[in-house]
Structures are given as structure tokens and as C-alpha cells.
Amino acid sequence: MPELPEVETVRRLLEATVRGRTIRAVRLSGLELREPIPRNLPRRLKGLRLVAARRLGKYLLLELDGGLTLLSHLGMSGRWLFHPRTPADDSPHVHARILFIDGSELWYQDTRRFGLLRLVATSRLGRDPRLSGLGPDPVAKPPTGPLLRAMAEGARIAIKDFLLDQRRLAGIGNIYASEILHRAGVDPRTPAGRVAADRWDAIARETGAVLAEAIERSGTTFSMYRTVWNEPGGYGEQLRVYDRPGEPCRVCGTAIRRIVQGARSTFYCPACQPPATRARRRAPPRRSSRARSRGRGGPSNRRA
DNA sequence: ATCCTATCCTGTAGGC
């Protein structure tokens, strides 16, 4: 669910809401996430102050004083929700409640429980196996085309799956992988090792552009994702191909196609993203007036 | 090594 732009949105809002607050108590649900929530979390966090919210790929790092960092991954359905005051009504699937001394609360809610909460010594973050295997964060360290091309040398994995591999680049997920490849004009099935040099330049450029625009709009809410204020992200209406099978490409009007790669949906425009085995067309087909008029307003985000 | 599949879990949309 949450990819880099969604996690970055949460990070920024946590900085704006809970940074500087001191923890009075932590309550746990007793249910396990992807791995068990440390049972000593309440004891170890009590009295600590949240000094910063950082991010690496899709990981959120809540840094506390006392040399500890709460490492969080949202999985598919995780949310951090901020409550200025204790809410009157309860919510299902809340697995951790952090109560601050000023009466505000920060809840971790995760319906599907694919998320992760663990406590790590801040000085040892770099050695945590979850983080040490991650590739560069494409927002913190924007990759260049030549770098990506070198990383992909000889790889037979499809470019779509290449972009999803967090050991290569950390932060891109299923939505933005499709969006990046459409904007870069690359067929998602192309073996990564056979993507042309100029397409790698385009992929590097569009990766930065897509992620920046999505962050600007507070991310994409497909169904589960919410900000810490429990609000949906606004990038859904900007999506060019993701979850738009059969609908006209916003560039050329051709029907968007859905295929399955690695048991997950990929969406692409067969005209704007021609197979690499054929001679590549330099320019995408001309934009029809019909596509233009449809593309402007954009369909509403179906699932809100 | 590299690549692919199955799996964890719950909610929901769509077919019948």
C-alpha cells in the first residue's frame, strides 16, 4: 500500500505533529504484526521524547532521545494516526497506542498486519538487516540513467520487477512502477538488462518527477492509505495508467492494458510503451482530440 | 546467483 510518497507524507506530518512530544505510556493490542511487536515496548518508550521522524525507502524511523529509534514499516495497510485528544470512539485493528504527556495520542492501525514495529539502537540503525540491504532512496539520492543501467547489466528480470526490488532502489511500489514506466515510454516486460541507455535516462528522470509530484499531493489513496490526519492522498486523479484498464491513455487515447507480472497487476499503454524488440518509435502517437478532452478532467478516483 | 511462487492477513468488490 504505502510507497515512498505515502511514507514521506506521513513522515512530514509526524514531524509537524508529534515531534518534541514526550511519551507517557504505550498500549499494545497483543496481536502480532509481520513479526511480534516487542513486548517491552511500553517499558522502553516510557518517558522518551520523539526528536525526529526520518524515512528510508518505505521505512519510517521515529527517533527518540535516549539513543533509540522506533522502526516502522506500514506493509499494505498500516497507518499512523494522530489524535490531538483521546478519541471518544474506538477503532478496530489498532495495535499500538502511544500516549503523550500532553494528552495527545499516536495510534498504529494495521488491518492486514503486514506492517512492522521494532526498536533499534539509533547508533546501530545502519547495521539493521532490514535497512542495510536497501538500495539508495531515489528522493534522497536521485539515481542517474548511467547508474541504473550499470545496476541492470545482464539482468533478465522485467524492468517493472526491477523497479520493485527494494535492494536496487528503495521506495518504489506497484503503483509508481507502472506510472514511471509509462512516462518513460518503456514496456514493463522489457528485460532490465536490455533497456536502452536513453530509456534509462528517462526512467531516472521520471522516477524523480513522479515521486515528487505524488509527495506534493500527499500520496495516492487506492483504498487503505490515510495521512496521520486520516485523510486520503490526492495523487489518484493524476494517475496515468494504474488501475485504469480499458480506459483511454491520457497521452494518446489507446486503451490501457492490464497484465500480471510476479502475481501483481501492471498497467501500461501499448502505444506509448512499445516492445523493445521492435525498432522503437521515437515519438509517441499523436494525441487525439478525444483523448485530450477526456484526459484533462480525468476520471474521479473510483475507490475513495 | 537469479528469478519466481506461495504465503502471511483482513476487507471488499463483483459474479452468480
Place this chain on the structure above:
DNA sequence: TGCCTACAGGATAGGA
């Protein structure tokens, strides 16, 4: 209406 199946933005262990 209700039942059933398929699928959903994640990572990863294990097999080929």
C-alpha cells in the same frame, strides 16, 4: 439478499 471467489499499494522464505 447472500454466498463465494478473486484481488488489494508489502516483503520474504524457499524452490527451481
